[in-house]
Amino acid sequence: MLINSDNIISSATGIQQGEPLGPLLFAMAIDGVARSIASPSNIWYLDDATLGGSIEAVAADPRRVIPALSLLGLEINSSKSEIINLNYTADDFESAIRDIRLILEDIKITPKEELHILGSPVFPMAIRECLDTKRVILTRMTEKLQLIDAHLALFLLKNSFSLPSFLYTLQSAPCYLEQNFLNEIDITVKRCAELICNVNFDDTGWRQVKLLLRFGGLGLRSAVDLARPAYLSSLSSSHELIDEILGGSSQCFSGSLWISIASPLYYLLHNRVVAPGSTQCPLHLPVPF
Template sequence: PHRRRAVAFAGLRVSAVAWEELATRRPGHTALTAAARHSHCKRLAAEGDLARACTALTAPPALAPSPDTLVSLQAKHPQAPDLSALGSPRPGAVPDFEIEAVAQAVQGFKRGSAPGPSGLRADHLREALLSAHADEVATDLTGPRVAGLLLASASEVGVGVPSGCDVAVHATRAWLHHNSGHADKILVKLDFRNAFNSVDRTALLRAVRADSPECACWADWCYGCSSRLLFGDSVIQSTCGVQQGDPLRPLFFALVLQPALAAAEGPLDLRYAFLDDVVLAGSSVPVCRALDRLTAEAARVGLVLEPTKSEVVVPNSGICPLASCGVAASLSCWAPLLAGPPTATMELPDAQTALLLLRYCASHVKLVHAARVTPPPLHEPALLEFDERVRSCLEHIGALTLTQQAWRQACLKVRLGGLGLRSASRHAPAAYIAYVSACAAACSQLDPNFRLDLSQPVATYNAAVAAGDRVPPAPQHVRQQQLSAALDAAELAAIQ
């Protein structure tokens, strides 16, 4: 029976790919019909690839091949001189990772993720690790993502730093708060123009050979010659930058950027990068001098600042983008985009698939990062509005009208009798408390004067849970899962 089901499923998948993704994409017709999008979404959801299922439902169609589009793509991939002058790399000693570490890294890859230069998808590797030859396969493979953890720099929070993006936001917000009103303090946020496609591969390969010889052969395999990018019937030669699909892409970029970050070292309060976004903060004169040195050093490796995407922030509560008014303005701009996935699930004719996507891709998960890095009062109105949109979608999918008690139950976990549609507004304090405490040590490395006041979110959280689940004013090492479980327990007790 299992073999017959596997054969039937494979046949269904092949026919779906051949018909929906090839036959319906005729020249000049890049947009799928609504019925085809819904069928594609349902098929991906049935395979367990919920993220791609949601993307199939909401993503805009690809641009049709045209001369103008081809010219724009070619401009995104500047040409570089021949790399043959570098010579062949010296094979470095491959790190001897434990089998368990490699297996854990492979199991952590997203289902359905695209292959790298080897052509092997994460699903292929995951299946191999489940076979009788798992030990042999795991011994012969090295987990590139694990290597990245060993080679990260303290000033680069985009590689090898858990929750690095959260660390960057919390450290920056705390600095702006503590320096509010200071006459001579500034913060600059720098962005490089087309950074990942423009970085000099000669500099990249030299940096990898010098700082990470274990990865030199891999880097030369990926970047030692021109990459061929296909667009319709045209071929674009990519001779600069790092490529999507390379698991070491963030690490390689960070290695190339390190000399520029080192050149910016000086009497600054903050100096860090999250991949190609660089932040410098402190008194105006040292920041300007550091900016000049960083700009000059970055230009040596093909990186040019993009003025239209770079910002100068004055720590004044009236104009700072991380203050209350700035957060409100940003959320108002993003509201239509955040509302897109929940609303799109209402179009699906299959109610079961629609509910599945609403639970895992289009409800609270859309705002998890915002809840982790934003003080709850600053975006509470937006979270309440988002919760109402999710409720409306659920009512439309189920063709029903929910009472307030029924909606509260729907927001509980499935194992508690709910639908798993976690309330973004109710769980926001738990997310913020957990991630401020988790990021505190890393934030202190960026800014020794780091501190954030958690009294208000802690008070809000403690008022919503049982007495035994309350946390101290400055909690240490608390997990969001633990805090949210206490909120669910209190909510369940209240509606019973």
């Protein structure tokens, strides 16, 4: 139960964790705080916020936001927050870090090459590392799938461990630019399917295996084949939202197609800001370079 002064509220009262209205009520509660941000880049996803702007603006917003969130019963966990230097000089960035750490003492410095937002890689090096990690995981799963029934193993490979396990990455980042890494993933899927089915697929056989079941294939989709359409379809479906975030700046939109435009990251990157991350009531504080 919750005790507020003389009032006792039963724990069974109101919205419970996991219920559909939970995120909506949370968003409504922090809406005023989110809209009070003065930084040029201000992107929130529930309790995950990314701020971007000059170091002065980025430092000023947390000073105002942290007390406001405390009044709502929320606090920022600085140890889970992060700041990314996109184009500051080393000296300027050191100065920026000192200012930010006066507010968020334990904030982490994340290299651009490791930058992920909402689980999606941003820069080319991060995309390569992400795809290679997916390949390594798939390789390990191949060894385990050989230990179970072939029908079950093939079902799991097709519907869980192959393309479905990283489709979100293909949709939210321009992975189609990294053909070599996608090829390695396809080769790993092919080897796994060969071990499960106890056959060797030549080029013609592998092309048929990649077809849908209704076309006589096994439905093992190719990362190389689907990376571009997956990304472009996601980009198309989110175009209006992106345009709204960018304030109608279609010129900017068309200028950097390689960026993960299908996510709010694009705005952050286009304005070349530093992006720090957040936690309990996540907060990202960007600094312009």
